[in-house]
Amino acid sequence: MRKRKLFFATVIFLGLITSCTKELPLGDVNSQIRLTVNMLGDNLQSPSVRVTLSSPINGTDSFPPVPNAKTYIIAGTDTAKLEYDIFFKTYSLGTFMLQPSIDYDLVVDAPGYPTATSKLSMPQIIDLNGTVFKDSIGIDNQGFPVGGVDIVLKDPGAVRNFYRLTFFTWSTSLSEWEEASLDFVDTDIANAAQRNQNGNVLLKDDLFNGSTQMIRLYAPFGFAGQNPKFKIIVDNLESNYYYYLQSIENYQPSGGIFQEPAQVLTNINNGVGIFAGSTQTEFIIN
Amino acid sequence: MLNKIVYAMLCGFALEANAQVVALSGHVWDAASGEVVKGALVTDSMSALSTFTNSSAYYSLAVGSGKHEITLTADGYKTQKMLLKVYRAVEKDFYMEPLDWDSTDTLDVLYHARFDYRSSHTSGRQSLIKEYQSIASNQDLPKYLQNLPGVQMGVDGMAGLYVRGGNADQNLQMMDGLPVYGLGRAFGFLSNYNHGLIRDFEFYRGVAPARFGGRSGGVLDVSYMEGSTKTLKGNFEFNPLCFNLTLDGYLDPSRKTVMSMGVRRSWLDLLVSSSNQDQELIANFHDLNLKVTHRPDAKTSISAWIYNGRDKYGVNLTEQYRDSFGSATIDEFKLGYQYQNTLAGISWAKMLNSSTQAKVTAGLSRYKFSNSLSLEREVNDTNGLQKARFEIDLFNSITDYIVKSDFQKTIGTLSLFRFGSEHVIHQFVPGVERLLSSNNSGQTREEEAGKINNQNAIENTLYTELEFHSSTGATINLGGRLWTFMGKNKTFVRVEPRLLISQAVGKTDGLKFSLGSSNQGMHQISSVTGTLPQNGWIGSSDQFKPMRNWQTTLGYYFPVAPGVEVNTDLYYKWFDGLSEQNGVQVENTRKDFWTLVLEQGKGTSYGAEIMLVKKYGRVSGLASYGYSNSSRVFENINFGKRFPFRWDRRHKLSAQMIYKHSKKMTYNFSFVFMSGNPVSLPSSVYLDAFGNKVFDYAERNNYRLPNYVRFDVGFERAVNPIQYSMDAVQQFWGVHIYNINARANMYAGEVISSASPGQTVRAFDGRYSFVFLPSAYYKLKF
Incomplete structure (x- = not known):
């Protein structure tokens, strides 16, 4: 009995607020x-x-x-x-x-x-000279030491620039570049970065327009005695x-x-x- | 026209120089209830000078010493004429008799057409709204106003007011001088205004005098009853949506303190038994108004009022089960959302001397929406009782703290000076998300996001108005506002000139002109189709500029038959700083999220309106036709090209009639025809740069939905009164059918994608509501 009442009330309520639909002729659209x-x-x-x-x-x-x-x-x-x-x-x-x-x-x-x-x-082409790898930049929130890559991005002033960043590490076992995840150390940069579903990491220069910005990424730790290789690709995108x-x-x-x-x-x-x-x-x- | 105005001003100054000027001032009261009568026109018939009573029913008319024939007219009241000898300042209160149920007052219409400087303006009293039946047998002020030309309703059945190309959030909607937010109860089926408590209202579609501001659209100023000084009376109504109880009367034997109160509550949820603890459907709303007014003497009035309205919808589910190991588990799931309005205010009004009145109002207005989800699990097994809980709350709110002052002073014979100030602190909470989780060991984790967007703003305004009256029948209201809005990182200072002119033409007609500007520092992040309860507000800042409009109107008003007035208006309106969604979806906890989802742009609206009104008598109603063209242009929407406003309905024909067959039987008819509103539909499908199929929305709002046509009919019948002691309770019942022609009146359209691989679009669907909606109601009046 109670369930019937509940059902009754629900039907009336939904009937009042729910829209109905009717098909419109496709031919009327300016196709x-x-x-x-x-x-x-x-x-x-x-x-x-x-x-x-x-x-x-x-x-x-x-x-x-x-x-x-x-x-x-x-x-x-x-x-x-x-x-x-x-x-x-x-x-x-x-x-x-x-x-x-x-x-x-x-x-x-x-x-x-x-x-x-x-x-x-x-x-215009972006100057990335000065970009370096650091074997240890501190510890992560789990307490493990982490490495880092400091991208030195010389942002041209007077124009708004839009960047697409891609980060690769060299796989010695496969002898090829492997795309790595881009994890920003700086919170402001991390918040400003847009991550698209297709993997693009996009960044506007609002935070550093016209200046040389150091963008620090987390990188693998513990290359002592080895020769790690990293590749950074920065696409300077037209606004469109x-x-x-x-x-x-x-x-x-x-x-x-x-x-x-x-x-x-x-x-x-x-x-x-x-x-x-x-x-x-x-x-x-x- | 200009010559006449100059002549009038010169005549006026000459008269002032030669005659001894004395002030005739006082208040105008309802003789039956003792309520104040706002908007009564007090006219000196000999000099043709006139003035209106303000919200405290105070008037002040400066006249030359001597004999004067004073005419008093007001909506819904019998006209009074009297001869007064005025040789010194006189304080004179008037008491007006309400019109009989089947009578009309022709003089009222005539005087307003001639002397009222306000154009595109509608005013009325409670009786006007009470007689107009709308959806689900409710009487609702915004539904009545939706019949006016230049006003669009938005989504069918809702209380939205889209005035001359503006959005619903651009209107200044006030309840006893305080702004009220949101569409009201039950998603807008019922507005915030309880019709049983409304004393009077005025609504500006065009330029409003300088005492109104803070929004860039229409103005709806609603005053609630203070309470009868004669008796305690009330109403009880019962309709499909709610019951409504209103009471008003005096509180002390001296009748210096009066009150009015009203309660509305939905009743449908009461059908569902609360004893079922496993599943509970929550769908209810209520609102409460209480107003107390104390008049220590004839010149002073102190009022305090509160309003609280709340809607709550949701579902609570509980499941209990025991597994094969003997563990007993209780799961509780709660999902719901609620929104509420809170208003509280206090005002003090005093007639300082025979020519000056002051009023100070202070109060707050708050609107809050919240959406919550909670999951709770209790497990009782061999380890004992274990509990875990997860809760997520999303909410937004706007809170205004307001102090305003209004002064009115008569200067000389022909001038009335108004000035005042308004100070508002806005607190915006556009969107906060709070996560709360706790486990069995009592550890609680709380996270909050979105607080970064909370912001405050201060809005300060000074205004002045100067009214010139002339013996030639010209009335000029010249005013302005100095508006400042101190938003986040930026302060805006703007001047808003206002000019309203009426020139009497012949013995009965009036020619009206107005020009004015208004600004709005707050923006609602509203959806394109209609305002929803969850739509939050943000303030103007260095990232978002205020809205502004300029409007000019030209009107010609004239009576055509006893009690019947025709208003014709032309208008042109410019908007700047409009905000519109660009379709981007982001979480509203993200910093400055509105800069991603909203664009700012410009717009124009122009049109022609004609309206025939008869407010009282055996047959009353209005008929109107309006042509309007409203469009917008945004740099980043529609590729920068102009497009029609979503509620741009080019033609609107509306007729609403009440026929009182007898004291016991009243019939209600309503008819609305409107052009279909435009919606965005794609014209083709194409491949993007990555080979995906996407719709080509060549233009925004490029498709017009079919025309809107609706007939409503209804009646109300008085039945035998219930006798008790010496009095009787009057009983009424009525039936109303909304959309009796059963037409599918569409307000939105959308693409229905095809499952077939060879075809992207299967169909376009139009959305509509309420085809043939009958309802009935019952009322008691005591």
């Missing part, structure tokens, strides 16, 4: 096909631009590549015309590389679609690159009833996608 252009480039590899079409929301998924687009990357008066690679289905040019501190324009002219354009400003990664991380396909959907950043005029770059600095501690 459209747009040119999709994606390129995340750096200063070490030839840029590769993927051009596809989006799929209308009320149709079946299909993202056909666009092989006949005229694709250019322009730096000042220099224009590089990228060629379509039928194997990778991307546009690239083997002899062309993105250079640090240079601005580039992208133009993608595909028949039947408005010309898609975008811009990127390649960030950084926010693009963040938006991918925060992407929510639907906001539900009370939230807005979280969109993926796009910086392509007359299209969707991303055109952004980074410069990479590698530092090996031997």
Whole structure:
């Protein structure tokens, strides 16, 4: 009897507050096909631009590549015309590389679609000289001694910089670099760092803009008599690159009833996608 | 227009120079109950000078010495005219008779159209709200106001007020002069305002005079009854959501001390037996109002009041079992959340002399939301009794400590000077998470996160208003506020000019103009679709600037039939510092988390409104049409392109009618048509740089939901009174049907993903509530 009353009250309560749903006609949505252009480039590899079409929301998924687009990357008066690679289905040019501190324009002219354009400003190379390994920097909260790597990052002033940090240790048994976890000693840096689901550790320079920042990482302890090797890779990301990664991380396909959907950043005029770059600095501690 | 104003001012100054000016002042009372009458218009018919009674029912009108025909009009009261000989300062109290149930007062409408400088303004008394039935047979002030043009309701059935393109958190909602937060009880089905205690209200959709401020949207100023000096009376109501008991009357034989009180409580949870200890569903709310007023003499009034409202929802589950080794285990699981409003205030008002009145108010307003989860296990085995407990609490709150002063002084024949100050200490707790765990050995571990975001702010405001009255029928309210907000690491100082002008046209009509600015230093981290109980507040700081709006209105008001007034308004509104969620989800214990989830931007809203109002009589109601266009632009939302506001409903047609067939039978009709509100839906699917499928939200709020159409009908019938001793208790019952046309009125839409690998989207679903909701109620009046 009591359970019936409880059930009765629950049903009435939920009936009052719960929303009902009704399907809306998909045909009423302003469905459209747009040119999709994606390129995340750096200063070490030839840029590769993927051009596809989006799929209308009320149709079946299909993202056909666009092989006949005229694709250019322009730096000042220099224009590089990228060629379509039928194997990778991307546009690239083997002899062309993105250079640090240079601005580039992208133009993608595909028949039947408005010309898609975008811009990127390649960030400058970061100086990591002075980065060292220390065999013992104290003890951890379990009471064990720990080693550390002090990354000396000379942050350029006057501009906001966005970094992606990657840390490797050399495996003598496998004779290859192994990616290691990035554990910051400094609490402020640890709190400021963004860790994405795909393993990226991103850091804005709010805390140290324009100054030389020592970022201390925990590292394995006890290399006495050995010759440990570490590798630090710092990608200086263009702001759009950084926010693009963040938006991918925060992407929510639907906001539900009370939230807005979280969109993926796009910086392509007359299209969707991303055109952004980074410069990479590698530092090996031997 | 400008010529007339200048002429009026010159005439006024000339009159002041030549005539001996004396003050006619006093209070206006309800003759039936002894309550004060706020908003009564006291007019000298010969010079056409007029003034309104303030919240203490005080008026002060400067007139030239001689004979004067004084006309007294007020909403819901019979007009009074009297001839007074005024040769020196006179203190004169007036007593107004309430209108009969089937009568209307045409003069009231006429005078307000001509002399009221306020445009886009609605005022009324309790009777106006009591007659308007809304969802679940409740009478609720915000639901009545949602019928006005330029006001959107937000989510169907809730008490949200989205005024002329503004968010619900941009409104200044006051209860006896103190701000009140949140939508109220039962998620907003019932507002914080107990309709049985409301004495009067005024609501500004447009520019409010300088005495109101601190928010950048509409103003809702609600005053509660002080209590009858004639008798002890009350009401008891019972409807599907709650019962409501209100009482008011005098407390001492001299009738200098009066009180009013009200209690509302849900009753549905009482159906569930509390004797079942294994499972308990908690779903209840209550609120309590108490106000005591003492008038030691005719010129002084001291009031103290409290309000406490609380909602509590959750579930408690207990499980007991014994294993094969003989260990007895008791597991207890509790999940719940609650939110509550607390207000406490005290005010002192005194007529200092025949031309000056002072009022000082002090109080606090607090809103707190908390969400808790606890797990407890007791094991009784061969080792004895062992206990372990884990608890997590999430809460946010806002607390305001307020002191304000208001002074009113008559200067010369044509001017009224108001000035005052307001000082508020805001305490913001945007989100704190507390973890508590304890084990059998008594070791307790407590962790707290999010306190780093707690912040205080101090808001100080000085205001002045100068009202010019002229014999040509022009009334000008010129004022301003000096607003300062001392937030975290930054102080904002802004000036808010306010100008409200009314020019009488012909014998009955009025042309109104207003221009003003207002600022708001606090931001609610509200969801896009509607305000939720858990939405916390933050203050402006070096990271977040205050909201500001500028608004201008032009109106023409005129009576068209006995008791019927038409108001037409055009408005344009600019917003800056608006906040809107960008869709990013982060824990609200993270330092400055709002800088990640909120963007700040600008907006505009413009529109045209026409409203026909008849407040009293056998047939009463309002009919209105409003066209509005509200849009916003944020640098980091929608790629910097302008997009329509979520509650941008371009067309709104609303009609609400009450027909009193007899003293015993009243019918209620309501009709609302609105354009569908926009929501964000993707237009295509594309591959991101990593080859994942993502939706292309080409634009925010790019899809308009179907139109909103709703008919409500209801009636109330008086039945045989219950006799006791010499008195009788009146009985009423009624029926109301919300959305009798059973239309699915949608307020939100979302993408439904497909399970099929070849198709990302299966459908779009629209969300709606309350299709054909009948309800009944019962009332006692004693």
